[in-house]
Amino acid sequence: MADQQEKTDRIVVGVDGSESSKLALRWAARQAELTKGVVEAVTAWNIPHLYGARAWLPPSSSDEAALEGQARRELTQAVEEILGPSPHSVEVRVEARYGTAAGVLIDASRDAAVLVVGSRGLGGFSGLLLGSVAQHCVQHAACPVLVVRGGEE
Numbered sequence: 001m002a003d004q005q006e007k008t009d010r011i012v013v014g015v016d017g018s019e020s021s022k023l024a025l026r027w028a029a030r031q032a033e034l035t036k037g038v039v040e041a042v043t044a045w046n047i048p049h050l051y052g053a054r055a056w057l058p059p060s061s062s063d064e065a066a067l068e069g070q071a072r073r074e075l076t077q078a079v080e081e082i083l084g085p086s087p088h089s090v091e092v093r094v095e096a097r098y099g100t101a102a103g104v105l106i107d108a109s110r111d112a113a114v115l116v117v118g119s120r121g122l123g124g125f126s127g128l129l130l131g132s133v134a135q136h137c138v139q140h141a142a143c144p145v146l147v148v149r150g151g152e153e
Helices: 021-035 061-083 101-108 132-140
Strands: 012-016 037-044 091-098 112-120 146-149
Touching: 012 021, 012 101, 021 037, 021 061, 021 112, 021 146, 037 061, 037 101, 061 091, 091 101, 101 112, 101 132, 112 132, 132 146
Parallel strands: 012 037, 012 112, 037 091, 112 146
Antiparallel strands: none
């Protein structure tokens, strides 16, 4: 056992810019400080669907790069807003991944200590207590999931 490398806890947190995802990021950073872990802030980007178009052509690679770049910028801005431009007490990695939010987070949950998500994201119905992404993550993640509730309206 002495030959095994010390494993650092990886705390994955889904960030979409919603208030509950910002609270989730804040919780993840505090937990990482306590456990000497690493925060992996993850957002998903996808190619928008064009409804009503007679012919659909896949986007060019430059369109994909622009969409990914925008997602990464928005994620970086959210992290800086919540934790500051260079958090000293915890290592934070930002990742913008292609796919649906639930699929990306479930994939990122592999080998993570915990997956942290907000109770509700930016879309859907505001009256729901638990959004569809959080619900899907709770049911399918490869690690424990913590759902952080946002402020009550």
